[in-house]
Amino acid sequence: xxxxxxxxxxxxxxxxxxxxxxxxxxxxxxxxxxxxxxxxxxxxxxxxxxxxxxxxxxxxxxxxxxxxxxxxxxxxxxxxxxxxxxxxxxxxxxxxxxxxxxxxxxxxxxxxxxxxxxxxxxxxxxxxxxxxxxxxxxxxxxxxxxxxxxxxxxxxxxxxxxxxxxxxxxxxxxxxxxxxxxxxxxxxxxxxx
Amino acid sequence: xxxxxxxxxxxxxxxxxxxxxxxxxxxxxxxxxxxxxxxxxxxxxxxxxxxxxxxxxxxxxxxxxxxxxxxxxxxxxxxxxxxxxxxxxxxxxxxxxxxxxxxxxxxxxxxxxxxxxxxxxxxxxxxxxxxxxxxxxxxxxxxxxxxxxxxxxxxxxxxxxxxxxxxxxxxxxxxxxxxxxxxxxxxxxxxxxxxxxxxxxxxxxxxxxxxxxxxxxxxxxxxxxxxxxxxxxxxxxxxxxxxxxxxxxxxxxxxxxxxxxxxxxxxxxxxxxxxxxxxxxxxxxxxxxxxxxxxxxxxxxxxxxxxxxxxx
Numbered sequence: 209x210x211x212x213x214x215x216x217x218x219x220x221x222x223x224x225x226x227x228x229x230x231x232x233x234x235x236x237x238x239x240x241x242x243x244x245x246x247x248x249x250x251x252x253x254x255x256x257x258x259x260x261x262x263x264x265x266x267x268x269x270x271x272x273x274x275x276x277x278x279x280x281x282x283x284x285x286x287x288x289x290x291x292x293x294x295x296x297x298x299x300x301x302x303x304x305x306x307x308x309x310x311x312x313x314x315x316x317x318x319x320x321x322x323x324x325x326x327x328x329x330x331x332x333x334x335x336x337x338x339x340x341x342x343x344x345x346x347x348x349x350x351x352x353x354x355x356x357x358x359x360x361x362x363x364x365x366x367x368x369x370x371x372x373x374x375x376x377x378x379x380x381x382x383x384x385x386x387x388x389x390x391x392x393x394x395x396x397x398x399x400x401x
Numbered sequence: 402x403x404x405x406x407x408x409x410x411x412x413x414x415x416x417x418x419x420x421x422x423x424x425x426x427x428x429x430x431x432x433x434x435x436x437x438x439x440x441x442x443x444x445x446x447x448x449x450x451x452x453x454x455x456x457x458x459x460x461x462x463x464x465x466x467x468x469x470x471x472x473x474x475x476x477x478x479x480x481x482x483x484x485x486x487x488x489x490x491x492x493x494x495x496x497x498x499x500x501x502x503x504x505x506x507x508x509x510x511x512x513x514x515x516x517x518x519x520x521x522x523x524x525x526x527x528x529x530x531x532x533x534x535x536x537x538x539x540x541x542x543x544x545x546x547x548x549x550x551x552x553x554x555x556x557x558x559x560x561x562x563x564x565x566x567x568x569x570x571x572x573x574x575x576x577x578x579x580x581x582x583x584x585x586x587x588x589x590x591x592x593x594x595x596x597x598x599x600x601x602x603x604x605x606x607x608x609x610x611x612x613x614x615x616x617x618x619x620x621x622x623x624x625x626x627x628x629x630x631x632x633x634x635x636x637x638x639x640x641x642x643x644x645x646x647x648x649x650x651x652x653x654x655x656x657x658x659x660x661x662x663x664x665x666x667x668x669x670x671x672x673x674x675x676x677x678x679x680x681x682x683x684x685x686x687x688x689x690x691x692x693x694x695x696x697x698x699x700x701x702x703x704x705x706x707x708x709x710x711x712x713x
Contacts, residue, residue, distance in 0.1 A: 227541040227566050227588055234591040254542035257516050355591070358540065359485040360515020379515045 214247035214397055220255060228252060232356050239352045244268055244345060249393045250356070258386060259357050261375040262393045262401070265349075268342040272296050275334030278321070282330040289321040289333075300338045307336075349373060367401075374401060402427060404445040404629065406471030408502055409454065411463030416440045419458055426450045429631035431472055431502075431655050443471045443502045445631045469611045471502035472631060472655045476532040476559075480519075480539065482509030490587060491538055493594045494564070497603045498536075498610065504654050506532065506695075510553075519549035526556045527694040533657045534560045534614060536606070537580075541566030541588035547575040554578055560613045564588075564606060581616070582609040614657070621658060624705040627687035628678060628713050630655045633701065636684070637662060640676050643669065659688070662699040666692040670699055679713050687711065 217232060219225030232250055236242050248263035274280065277296050278289040291297060304313045304323065314322045323333065346368050353366070353375045361377035365386065372394070376386040394401045409419055413435065419442065423430060428446035446454060455465040475498055479491040486509075495505045508528055512520040529535045535557065539546050546565050554561065561580040565572050566588025573583050584606050594603060634653045637660070638644055644652050647663050654661040662673065670692070674685030684690070684701065687709045693700040706712050 221542055221544065221567075223567060224541045224543070224588075227590065231589065231591050238591070252542075254516065254544040257545070355484055358515070358542075358545075358589075359481055359483055360518055360545075362515075379518050 211242040212245050212248060214249070216248075216396075217250040217252070218393075219252045224254065225252065228356070235352050235355045239348055239355075241348060241352055244349075247397045247399075249397055251389060251393055252358070254358075257358075257361065257378055257380070258389065259361050259375075259377045260386065260389045260393060261353055261356070261373075262390055262397070263373050264397065264399060265345075265371050265373065267371075268345060270341065271337045272339040272341065273334065274300060274336045274338060277338075280330045280334050285325060287323040287326065287328075287330060287333055289323070291319045291321065294318070296339050303336060303338055350375070372399065372401065403448040404428065404631065405448045405451065406431075406443070406445055406468050406502060407451060407454070408466050408468040408471065409440075409442040409444065409458060409463055410466070411440060411458055411461060413438055413440050415461045416442075416463075418461075419454065419463060422454060422457060426453070429629075429635055431631060431634070432651060443468060445472060445629075468502035469614065470498060470607075472657065473503045473533045473614060474531075474654055474656045474661065475503045475505045475610065476508045476529050476535040477505050478508045478510065478513075478529060478535050478537045480510055480513035482507075483514075485514075485589060486538065489590055489593055490564075494536065494538065494587075494603065494606060498607065501607060503610075504651055508535075513553065516545040516548045519545075519552055521553050521555060523556075524694055529557055530559055531661070531693060531695065531700055532559055533617070534562065534610060536610065537561055537563045539563065539565040539588065543567040543571055543575055546572070547577075550576050551578065554580070560617055562606070562609050562613055581613045584609050617657060621705075624707050625712060626658055626703045626705055627709045627711055628703055630658065630660045630701075630703060632713075633660055633678070633684065633688070633703065636676065636678050637673065641669070641672060659703055660701040661693060661695070662701060663696075664699055665697045666699050667697070673699060673701065682711070682713060687713070 217225050217229040219228060244266050246264045246266045251260040277293040278291045281288045308323060308326050312324050312326055350366055357377045360379050363378050363382055365376045365382055367374045374390045376382060390401055423444050423446055426447055428444050430442055430444045432443045434441040458465060477491060477495040479486045491507060495507050498505045510525055562582035563572060563576060563580050564584045564587040567585055569583050569585030572585050587602050634655055637653060643664060649663045652663045670690050674690050676684045678684060687704055689702045691700045
């Protein structure tokens with residue numbers, strides 16, 4: 209876990225804690241979340257039972273623009289876009305349809321989009337924002353934490369702010385003790401919730 | 402005649418000769434897979450003739466291996482069918498036992514997860530009891546395993562092999578009531594088993610399953626079955642043509658002391674009961690035909706010699 213500055217899994221059972229460290233690592237890696245997490249502390253006590261995750265996120269400010277995923281080539285009466293990354297193709301087309309109208313947007317094959325008779329220049333098209341990855345981050349993070357969490361712990365409290373997040377789960381009703389644990393674990397990382 | 406389970410693996414070319422040979426020797430073919438240019442035959446053959454099959458198969462690049470799990474139906478009991486438990490480790494283990502010839506079914510519990518909230522309902526209990534052996538795949542915490550095992554084992558009367566995160570000796574100590582086999586250090590994990598260490602663990606599970614099944618076979622040998630389930634399979638295949646129209650991969654699933662017939666119970670139970678095996682002896686005389694809890698299948702449980710006084 210090179211990308212995370214602080215990563216600890218604390219568990220009342222030593223072997224169980226080691227397994228959960230591996231699980232956490234695998235899940236974050238699978239969901240490509242290592243690059244956005246700065247610090248993370250996991251606490252599990254199966255005797256209570258309770259599962260707590262607190263963490264700090266890195267700032268994700270990069271917006272995805274048309275220029276990031278396509279080369280825009282101006283030609284006479286049209287702009288030809290060669291797509292290099294398909295990930296954001298669908299939202300890009302939707303934005304084009306809304307902005308220029310379906311009649312002006314054509315996709316002759318998988319990696320080519322042609323804009324006919326649009327007033328915008330190549331530079332302007334390249335600057336169109338098509339996605340904000342940080343918006344999906346919350347969903348991804350919560351999903352990943354649910355995967356890491358022992359499955360029976362279905363009573364959950366999920367908090368997500370601009371930088372910090374906390375996740376508390378148990379199979380019993382959550383009490384103030386859970387919130388106290390969140391504060392305590394944040395303090396271990398030198399932070400306040 | 403002692404029948405032993407083996408797997409024959411070879412090319413399609415002249416494989417019919419091997420099938421004829423197995424049948425001529427008095428063996429039974431449990432399953433035949435054709436995969437591209439390869440054929441895999443799982444069968445029971447007389448113990449003394451294994452070398453003969455190996456010798457005849459050699460010129461046509463056939464390979465014979467012992468498959469102790471052929472002719473068994475194993476329940477892989479997963480605590481749920483959620484992403485937490487699937488596809489790793491449940492599918493990895495289910496697939497591994499399948500490779501060694503067993504028919505494995507995955508039983509995903511509705512409420513097997515958690516500690517206090519874990520439970521087993523009557524349908525799950527009955528489905529597990531229809532198998533030869535159940536492999537329980539549990540989590541990583543000994544506290545949870547200790548707490549919930551009495552509930553999850555309630556009413557289970559087939560042998561159980563338990564896999565869990567804690568060490569084997571810890572599992573042996575904490576699990577009540579005691580089960581037949583334990584494999585430690587195989588709890589919940591979220592990656593594919595491909596490292597050699599993990600594959601060794603899978604082998605350990607197979608070894609434990611084989612050990613428990615051998616013990617069960619020894620028990621069965623003390624009071625032998627009235628008819629071999631493999632033979633019963635052949636009889637049904639010949640005399641109940643409807644089974645040939647079933648599209649399931651194993652329309653007749655052989656178990657250690659019975660058979661699962663994948664035909665509707667209401668329509669075919671009586672047909673099976675009246676099917677003659679030999680000399681006027683019908684299946685109904687030596688086996689119990691029961692409805693299965695799995696879909697509307699039929700479960701044939703062969704009665705032992707002590708109950709019927711005959712062995713065919």
